Amino acid sequence: MSQAVLPETRAAASSDAALRARARAVIPGGLWGHLNAAKLPEGYPQYFTAAEGCRLRDANGREYIDFMCSWGPMVLGHRNPTVEAAARRQAEQGDCMNGPAPVLVELAELLVNTVAHADWALLAKNGTDATTACVTIARAETGRRKVLVARGSYHGAVPWCSPSLAGVTAEDRAHLLTFDYNDTASLDAAAEAAKGDLAAVIVTAFRHDFGRHQDLPTPEFARHLRALCDATGAALILDDVRAGFRIHLGGSWEPLGVRPDLSAFSKAIANGHPLAAVTGRDRFRQAATQVYTTGSFWCGAVPMAAAVATIDELRRIDGPARMRAMGERLRNGLDALSSQYRLPIRQTGPAQMPLMIFDNDPDWAKGDTFCATALKHGTYFHPRHNMFLSCAHAEADIDEALDAAEAGFRAVAKL
Amino acid sequence: MSQAVLPETRAAASSDAALRARARAVIPGGLWGHLNAAKLPEGYPQYFTAAEGCRLRDANGREYIDFMCSWGPMVLGHRNPTVEAAARRQAEQGDCMNGPAPVLVELAELLVNTVAHADWALLAKNGTDATTACVTIARAETGRRKVLVARGSYHGAVPWCSPSLAGVTAEDRAHLLTFDYNDTASLDAAAEAAKGDLAAVIVTAFRHDFGRHQDLPTPEFARHLRALCDATGAALILDDVRAGFRIHLGGSWEPLGVRPDLSAFSKAIANGHPLAAVTGRDRFRQAATQVYTTGSFWCGAVPMAAAVATIDELRRIDGPARMRAMGERLRNGLDALSSQYRLPIRQTGPAQMPLMIFDNDPDWAKGDTFCATALKHGTYFHPRHNMFLSCAHAEADIDEALDAAEAGFRAVAKL
Numbered sequence: 001m002s003q004a005v006l007p008e009t010r011a012a013a014s015s016d017a018a019l020r021a022r023a024r025a026v027i028p029g030g031l032w033g034h035l036n037a038a039k040l041p042e043g044y045p046q047y048f049t050a051a052e053g054c055r056l057r058d059a060n061g062r063e064y065i066d067f068m069c070s071w072g073p074m075v076l077g078h079r080n081p082t083v084e085a086a087a088r089r090q091a092e093q094g095d096c097m098n099g100p101a102p103v104l105v106e107l108a109e110l111l112v113n114t115v116a117h118a119d120w121a122l123l124a125k126n127g128t129d130a131t132t133a134c135v136t137i138a139r140a141e142t143g144r145r146k147v148l149v150a151r152g153s154y155h156g157a158v159p160w161c162s163p164s165l166a167g168v169t170a171e172d173r174a175h176l177l178t179f180d181y182n183d184t185a186s187l188d189a190a191a192e193a194a195k196g197d198l199a200a201v202i203v204t205a206f207r208h209d210f211g212r213h214q215d216l217p218t219p220e221f222a223r224h225l226r227a228l229c230d231a232t233g234a235a236l237i238l239d240d241v242r243a244g245f246r247i248h249l250g251g252s253w254e255p256l257g258v259r260p261d262l263s264a265f266s267k268a269i270a271n272g273h274p275l276a277a278v279t280g281r282d283r284f285r286q287a288a289t290q291v292y293t294t295g296s297f298w299c300g301a302v303p304m305a306a307a308v309a310t311i312d313e314l315r316r317i318d319g320p321a322r323m324r325a326m327g328e329r330l331r332n333g334l335d336a337l338s339s340q341y342r343l344p345i346r347q348t349g350p351a352q353m354p355l356m357i358f359d360n361d362p363d364w365a366k367g368d369t370f371c372a373t374a375l376k377h378g379t380y381f382h383p384r385h386n387m388f389l390s391c392a393h394a395e396a397d398i399d400e401a402l403d404a405a406e407a408g409f410r411a412v413a414k415l
Numbered sequence: 416m417s418q419a420v421l422p423e424t425r426a427a428a429s430s431d432a433a434l435r436a437r438a439r440a441v442i443p444g445g446l447w448g449h450l451n452a453a454k455l456p457e458g459y460p461q462y463f464t465a466a467e468g469c470r471l472r473d474a475n476g477r478e479y480i481d482f483m484c485s486w487g488p489m490v491l492g493h494r495n496p497t498v499e500a501a502a503r504r505q506a507e508q509g510d511c512m513n514g515p516a517p518v519l520v521e522l523a524e525l526l527v528n529t530v531a532h533a534d535w536a537l538l539a540k541n542g543t544d545a546t547t548a549c550v551t552i553a554r555a556e557t558g559r560r561k562v563l564v565a566r567g568s569y570h571g572a573v574p575w576c577s578p579s580l581a582g583v584t585a586e587d588r589a590h591l592l593t594f595d596y597n598d599t600a601s602l603d604a605a606a607e608a609a610k611g612d613l614a615a616v617i618v619t620a621f622r623h624d625f626g627r628h629q630d631l632p633t634p635e636f637a638r639h640l641r642a643l644c645d646a647t648g649a650a651l652i653l654d655d656v657r658a659g660f661r662i663h664l665g666g667s668w669e670p671l672g673v674r675p676d677l678s679a680f681s682k683a684i685a686n687g688h689p690l691a692a693v694t695g696r697d698r699f700r701q702a703a704t705q706v707y708t709t710g711s712f713w714c715g716a717v718p719m720a721a722a723v724a725t726i727d728e729l730r731r732i733d734g735p736a737r738m739r740a741m742g743e744r745l746r747n748g749l750d751a752l753s754s755q756y757r758l759p760i761r762q763t764g765p766a767q768m769p770l771m772i773f774d775n776d777p778d779w780a781k782g783d784t785f786c787a788t789a790l791k792h793g794t795y796f797h798p799r800h801n802m803f804l805s806c807a808h809a810e811a812d813i814d815e816a817l818d819a820a821e822a823g824f825r826a827v828a829k830l
Contacts, residue, residue, distance in 0.1 A: 019520050026523040028700045032537045033709025035514045047517055051509035059517060070511045073711055078509060088503075094466035094493060096485045096687035098795065099450045102462055102474060105434050108441040122447045125540040125689055126710040132573055140582035157709045158547055158573070166705035167555035171586035241711075267711045272511035274540055274689045274712035285443045290581035294448025294572045295541040296488055296656075296682045297689035380513065 016059045019047045033157070034071060041368040041383065043375055051078035053392035056380065064380040065401045067330075069388035072267035075245055075323075076313055077392020083271045086309035090302045101301035107308050111279055114311055116250035117259035118279035122288060123304070125295055127241035128156030130264035130276040131202065133293045135160070137262060137280065138200035138235035141287035146194035148201040150181040152209040155202060155239050163210075175199075181207040182215055184224040191228055200235040200262075201225060205243035205252035206349060211384045213357060214349030222258040235261040235284065241276070244268060246352045246388070248320055249311070271310040273303035314391070320352065323389040326398055327351030330389070333402040341409040352389045356381075358412065369415060370408035379404035431474045434462045448572070449486060456783040456798065458790055466493035468807035471795065479795040480816045482745075482769075484803035487682035490660055490738075491728055492807020498686045501724035505717045516716035522723050526694055529726055531665035532674035533694035537703060538719070540710055542656035543571030545679035545691040546617065548708045550575070552677060552695065553615035553650035556702035561609035563616040565596040567624040570617060570654050578625075590614075596622040597630055599639040606643055615650040615677075616640060620658035620667035621764060626799045628772060629764030637673040650676040650699065656691070657682060661738055661767045661803070664729055666694075686725040688718035729806070735767065738804040741813055742766030745804070748817040756824040770801045773827070784830060785823035794819035 013022055023046075024030045030038065030046075037046040045058035054077050056066045069075065076083060094101060104123070111121040124130050135147055155161040159172035177193055179186040181203070191198055203225065207215035229236040238260035240252050245268040248254040262284055266276035274297070280288060313319070328351045338345045343366070344359040358366035367383035374381050379401040381387060428437055438461075439445045445453065445461075452461040460473035469492050471481045484490065491498060509516060519538070526536040539545050550562055570576040574587035592608055594601040596618070606613055618640065622630035644651040653675035655667050660683040663669040677699055681691035689712070695703060728734070743766045753760045758781070759774040773781035782798035789796050794816040796802060 014517050019517055022520045023523065026520070026527045026535055027537060028535050028695075029704035031515065031519075031714075032703075033707065033713060035709075035714050037514060046514045047519075048509060048512040048514055049516060051512050056509075056512060066513065068513050070513055071711065073511050078512070079507075084506070087506075091494075091499070091502075094463060094471075096488050096689075097463040097466050097471060097493070098481065098483050098485055099452060099461050099463050100446065101464060102429050102434055104446075104462075105437045105441070108438065112441045120441055120443050122442060125712070126544065128710060129541065136574055136582035138582070139584065145584050157707050159551055162707045164705060164707035166702065166707070167551035167553070169554065169560050169590055171589040174586040174589075175584055272712070272715070274511075274715060274718075280443075287581065288447075289444035290579060292448065292572050292577045292579035292581070294450075295543060296486065297540070297687070298448060299446075299450050300687070300689060303689075 014059060016045050016047050019059055041372040043372050053077040054390055054397050064375065064378055065397050066380045067387040067389070067401070068380060068382055069390045070272060072242055072388050073272040074390050075268035075319060076271045076310060077390045078272070080271055080313070082313050083306050083309045087273060087302050087306045090305035095302045096297055096300045100299040101304070103301050103304045103308060104299065107304045110308055110311055111277060114249050114315070115263065115279045116254050117261070117263065117281055119282040120285050120288065121277050121279045122293065123298055124276040124278070124293065125274050125297060126276055127264060127266035128158055129293070129295070130241060130266055130278050131155045131161065131239055132158060133278050133291065134237045134262040134264050135200060135202065136291045137278070137284050137287045138237060140291050141284050142199045142233060142235065144197045144199040145175040146177055146197045147175060147199055148177050148179055148187065148190045148194065150203060150207070151178045153181065153204050154209065182218050182221045184221055187225060187228065191232065198232050198234040200237050201229060202237040202239055204239045205247060208242060208349060208353065208386045213346055214355050214386060216350070217256065219256050222253060222256045226258045229261065237261065238263045240264060241266045243353060245311070245314055246320055246323055247350055249314055269310065270303045270307035273306035275303040275307050317391060319391045322391050323352035324350070326393045327354055327389045329395060329398045330354065330401065333398065334405060337402065337406055337409045341413050343409055343412055349386050353386045355386045365415060366412045369411050373411040374404040374408040377404035377407045429474060431460050431462050434474055456787040458787050468492040469805055469812050479790065479793055480812050481795045482802040482804070482816070483795060483797055484805045485687060487657055487803050488687040489805050490683035490734060491686045491725060492805045493687070495686055495728070497728050498721050498724045502688060502717050502721045505720035510717045511712055511715045515714040516719070518716050518719045518723060519714065522719045525723055525726055526692060529664050529730070530678065530694045531669050532676070532678065532696055534697040535700050535703065536692050536694045537708065538713055539691040539693070539708065540689050540712060541691055542679060542681035543573055544708070544710070545656060545681055545693050546570045546576065546654050547573065548693050548706065549652045549677040549679050550615060550617065551706045552693070552699050552702045553652060555706050556699050557614045557648060557650065559612045559614040560590040561592055561612045562590060562614055563592050563594055563602065563605045563609065565618060565622070566593045568596065568619050568622070569624065597633050597636045599636055602640060602643065606647060613647050613649040615652050616644060617652040617654055619654045620662060623657060623764060623768065623801045628761055629770050629801060631765070632671065634671050637668060637671045641673045644676065652676065653678045655680050658768060659683060660726070660729055661735055662765055663735055664726070684725065685718045685722035688721035690718040690722050732806060734806045737806050738767035739765070741808040742769055742804045744810060744813045745769065745816065748813065749820060752817065752821055752824045756828050758824055758827055764801050767804045768801045780830060781827045785827050788826040789819040789823040792819035792822045
């Protein structure tokens with residue numbers, strides 16, 4: 001139904017509050033999904049007008065050092081000149097055409113040469129596209145149906161895996177069985193329950209469930225999972241959507257020495273340009289041709305050019321090592337402040353994807369106060385979801401963020 | 416597994432044949448999905464290096480007048496200056512940030528003001544995201560499960576709707592019931608079979624199934640469907656992914672006077688930039704907040720800026736009328752050639768999304784010969800899938816294409 005929105009209002013009401021009010025009229029709940037600021041402590045902005053490197057500017061003109069990196073994608077920092085130049089060069093030729101541009105081949109070769117287990121790659125737009133394709137390809141190859149998923153793991157936002165059950169039918173999840181991350185006994189029990197019908201086990205690179213401490217995979221768990229898949233013929237699917245290209249460019253389980261059969265990548269693959277990828281071993285190549293995976297923009301050349309530039313640059317500068325170093329600087333600084341203010345915290349996960357949770361903070365009062373205060377001092381942390389470093393974070397940025405963090409600790413000390 | 420691809424080869428082998436050979440090594444089947452040239456007659460290029468307006472250049476340097484428009488997205492033509500300028504301006508500020516840019520609100524307001532039934536909008540990346548969200552929102556709102564789909568209609572490329580059954584389980588489609596497009600009796604029978612569990616009917620804007628004549632919806636069918644949904648409380652979902660913004664800017668069923676409850680848009684919404692949208696009536700607003708729909712790039716601002724520019728421009732120039740006029744010029748020219756060469760054809764669908772099929776051509780020999788010949792003469796038609804006009808097609812382009820078509824008819828006459 002048409003509502004009277006005068007042309008003039010399209011530029012007029014542009015403060016964060018005004019934009020939210022306008023959005024509430026035309027977008028259910030004001031915004032869909034994980035970027036809805038209503039899920040953050042008071043004071044967090046919803047709308048952003050500019051970004052560069054590790055800095056963001058909101059619609060009210062305030063600037064922040066950013067530790068969410070758009071929840072992952074900005075691995076080299078916003079508007080990275082190398083990536084944007086590559087994207088612009090491709091855009092000046094063509095983007096979405098009747099077939100791919102040559103850069104598709106360059107990117108697929110680069111993925112196969114970079115991702116250790118990869119014999120092939122195919123592209124998509126969303127992380128959910130990639131995880132769904134992995135599961136479907138695994139079922140097509142094995143002719144089996146059951147898929148094991150870790151309780152609480154996030155694999156996407158469609159009925160088979162969405163954290164919300166609204167609109168989901170029992171049949172959407174009929175063939176899922178659950179286990180506990182890092183718990184080999186529960187994994188074996190789930191595999192046993194699947195009997196001869198086990199198509200795949202899908203697992204995130206580490207345990208990064210919302211609102212709880214993060215757990216790195218134990219080498220025993222990873223090796224046990226690999227052995228289970230080898231013994232049963234099931235596919236080991238690594239959901240590397242969130243962690244991919246931050247932990248190790250060869251795939252996030254390379255440091256463990258365990259290689260998956262299929263991997264799903266997205267977020268950081270093209271430094272914010274919309275792209276996802278499935279990589280796989282030869283055993284699954286034929287099945288990947290039988291499953292129909294496609295979308296109107298999946299051959300778009302600009303995000304592919306951005307991905308080539310992103311991965312090349314990450315290799316050139318050893319991006320994961322740089323992000324780890326800056327993440328450790330942040331982590332050490334936060335630990336020092338925690339001691340100084342006698343406010344115990346626990347920091348978990350890889351340093352480049354950190355999470356800091358206060359001890360004895362069941363209602364998040366400390367975490368929320370800390371983050372809201374740091375935000376007022378110009379640093380954008382998250383109290384409950386893992387954060388992200390980028391290669392644009394330099395030592396001076398970390399030190400400036402630690403000043404904001406100190407203000408946060410002071411505020412928590414007064415609670 | 417790493418394969419030895421030397422850096423030098425990344426720029427070296429770039430003919431269409433060389434690119435295909437390289438791709439076969441690293442991409443299952445050489446390419447996923449609907450843009451795989453293996454599904455086209457001999458001689459069609461797979462790789463494209465440049466595009467402008469209604470013209471494409473392939474990796475071998477050959478140029479074509481294009482009647483596929485990237486299978487829909489290019490509604491204003493490739494690299495439309497107005498759209499690209501808007502995209503560039505936004506890219507110079509920020510794209511994928513910790514929340515949307517103000518342009519989200521502008522776009523949502525524009526959609527609500529443009530799409531006749533829309534009280535709200537939410538955005539996504541793929542047409543499949545939008546159709547899946549519509550079905551899930553309908554289930555969430557109604558608390559029911561059954562969804563009626565027309566036999567042979569394409570609604571996306573995930574297990575519930577994919578044309579391939581590889582990797583699909585019976586449960587993925589447990590709650591789908593089928594009817595025949597434009598057949599009210601079969602629609603009623605399917606609704607009756609769903610009994611009190613009918614959540615939605617999803618229907619394409621017209622019948623544009625691959626490899627057969629197209630059928631426009633009869634007004635009786637559309638009104639009957641609306642009445643059925645009103646009587647049962649089921650959602651009428653219009654899958655306007657393929658036709659949206661070419662038939663009528665208010666939604667493709669506006670000329671019929673029948674309004675859906677939920678619509679899925681994608682392809683043409685941002686002239687090739689990756690974007691999709693769901694629009695809905697107020698009744699489904701609350702359910703749309705309960706279903707979790709999100710993706711890493713769904714708040715990306717550049718495609719939204721492109722969409723605002725695209726829709727504004729389509730409104731300004733009455734894009735659908737312009738495409739219809741050029742489509743009718745093409746259709747009339749093809750009819751004249753058909754008579755001249757005494758080769759009967761049937762042309763179906765809206766003029767701006769035409770399909771031409773030769774009579775008595777069960778193995779597509781005539782259609783394939785026609786298309787392969789026209790291609791040699793610089794015009795890119797499709798023998799089996801509906802084609803697309805864009806606003807970049809001018810009379811001179813149509814006339815030039817008709818010269819290529821005449822070569823095609825001559826070749827068919829010699830079969």
